[in-house]
Amino acid sequence: MKSQPIVLLITLFFFQTLFGRDTVRVGTFMLAPFMMQSYNGKQAAGVGIDFWVHHAGPLMGVDVEVFGPFPIKRALKLLENGSIDVIPNMTKIPEREEKFLFSEVPLSEIIPCIVVLNKHPLKKVTKQENLYNLKMEHLDATYIPNILRHPSIKIDFLTGDDYFQGLMDMLDAGRVDAFIHINYFSLKYELMKRGKKDTYRILQLPDERIKVYCVFSKTERGKKFCDMFDIVNTSLFNAHVYDSIAEEMVK
Numbered sequence: 058m059k060s061q062p063i064v065l066l067i068t069l070f071f072f073q074t075l076f077g078r079d080t081v082r083v084g085t086f087m088l089a090p091f092m093m094q095s096y097n098g099k100q101a102a103g104v105g106i107d108f109w110v111h112h113a114g115p116l117m118g119v120d121v122e123v124f125g126p127f128p129i130k131r132a133l134k135l136l137e138n139g140s141i142d143v144i145p146n147m148t149k150i151p152e153r154e155e156k157f158l159f160s161e162v163p164l165s166e167i168i169p170c171i172v173v174l175n176k177h178p179l180k181k182v183t184k185q186e187n188l189y190n191l192k193m194e195h196l197d198a199t200y201i202p203n204i205l206r207h208p209s210i211k212i213d214f215l216t217g218d219d220y221f222q223g224l225m226d227m228l229d230a231g232r233v234d235a236f237i238h239i240n241y242f243s244l245k246y247e248l249m250k251r252g253k254k255d256t257y258r259i260l261q262l263p264d265e266r267i268k269v270y271c272v273f274s275k276t277e278r279g280k281k282f283c284d285m286f287d288i289v290n291t292s293l294f295n296a297h298v299y300d301s302i303a304e305e306m307v308k
Contacts (some may be wrong), residue, residue: 061213078118081282083109084141085125086132087219090306091146092244093126101125104302105145105172108164113271116289119282129198139276143286147272148200148239158275161287164266164299168241171256174228185210186284194227195237196220202239204262212237221247228257235260240268242303249307253283 085092085101095102101123113153114121124141125132135141137156149159171193173179179187182204187235189209197214205212213233224236238244241261248254271286273279293299 078120080120080122081109081114081117081143082141083121083123084127084132084135084144085123085241086129086144086238087126088146088243089250090303091240091243101138104299104306107302108145108293108299109143112293113188113286113289116293117282117285119285136233136272136274139274139278141274142276142279142282143273145271146209146269148267148269150200151152152198153272158273158279158283160271160273160283160290162290162294163270163305164290165269166266167239167269169237169239169262169265169267170233170241170244170264171205171237171260172224172228172244173235173260175256175258177258179235179260180258181193184263191234192232193235193237194233195262196224200239200267202237202262202265202267204265205237224249240269242307246307 083106085103085105087093089103091104092101092106093103094100107122108119110123124135127135132141133153133156136144146164147153153159159288171182171188179191182188185204185207188205189207192211192213193205194215195212197216201212215227217223224238227233228236241259244259245254247255248259271283271290273283273286
């Protein structure tokens with residue numbers, strides 16, 4: 058086990074010698090507290106940025122430049138054409154796996170949830186049958202938890218930059234019974250920020266933890282950075298570095 062740090066240092070030294078010190082271009086989209094506008098509104102901030110600037114980047118021996126936040130579809134387009142190198146905190150879905158490179162080890166394993174009004178009779182989800190005949194709203198082009206994949210559960214999809222406000226508006230207006238959010242940390246942060254944590258009931262979905270990854274462009278640069286990231290990320294994941302940053306932000 059003691060030889061692992063030595064091997065890591067030798068490998069990273071090889072990368073720097075072969076390629077020279079480089080800059081990873083990190084793209085972001087709005088997913089507070091993981092990616093969001095800073096308080097001064099002039100640059101991106103959040104868990105994903107702190108992780109790259111203070112942990113992954115230094116271990117890889119690269120500089121980090123952050124872009125965005127963009128609408129998610131634009132961020133993915135920039136990643137696809139190689140204008141940015143990586144986007145943090147993304148789930149695996151087939152259409153993304155065709156276009157991008159996923160890190161071997163995830164950043165985190167997140168808890169999917171649904172949100173209902175406090176007056177709703179559903180208090181806890183223990184099995185799929187608890188959700189039958191419910192109408193739900195979800196962000197378009199996003200992972201759907203396995204427990205929600207049933208013909209008796211109706212899911213409509215929402216698009217837009219401020220999608221979270223749209224989800225709340227649909228629920229408040231009684232147009233849906235619940236909305237879906239696959240990231241408990243992000244959900245809790247958004248409700249706290251908007252003063253809504255006592256308006257709704259968060260119900261965690263059982264038997265599934267969803268992996269989120271750093272996703273790299275399918276370019277020569279992207280492949281290089283993905284390989285370098287995989288070298289350092291196992292130790293970061295095992296130390297729960299990403300989760301620790303997130304926990305601090307939702308206190």
